[in-house]
Amino acid sequence: MAASICDTKRNYTRGAGPEPVCGLTFDPVTNQCERRIIRAFASPVLLMANIIIINNEAVNAELPSDTPLLWLLRDHLDLTGTKFGCGTGLCGACTVHVEGQPVRSCVTTIASVQGKEVTTIEGLSKTGDHPVQKAWIEEDVPQCGYCQSGMIMTSVALLKAKPKPTDADIDSALAGHICRCGTYSRIRKAIYTAAAAMPVPAPAPAKGKAKPAPKSKTPASGRDTKKGAKA
């Protein structure tokens, strides 16, 4: 697999950026990071085809099965909206949806999502106008922006599960998401703004309690479907 270094490492090695915080050893001879070498070339797992549906497109990822989903997204598919923060499932920057649930793609192997639907921030809305994205803009949430796509993906999943979340729901959903710029209060405000803008889905009828609809004497549509009925 052709390997490339991440933007942070690249900028750092060019003297145009801060020192990366990932803690991985960078080898200037091979132009690769320690973790990429381990994943790409020293994996004990054989290469295999992993068909994954990413943003409604089938992707055949011919990579070692234990390749993190984040590597596939950023390095192979150029979906760089999903960020690499800690690499160990602790910051939330890499959050994407798998079958609609938020997961941390840095600690999710491509084998574990084989045949499943993955949605990244790029797949949320083609034009960036999902109600949560619009609320983020309205409330001017991001500062540096690094954590924000992960925050948005988790917030979208939260609002799907709880269209009118409480403070406690928000705290629980975003636990473990870290924003180094401290935008937490604006994130909370934006979630409430999005919740107010999103239509609340009608509650599903309770199972076993639904009464049969009364028979109507006249067809609701105004068209009589009985044989021989007059127009």
Ligand code: FES
């Ligand atoms: S980069 Fe995945 S949780 Fe931090």
Ligand code: FES
């Ligand atoms: S906006 Fe900078 S880390 Fe969250």
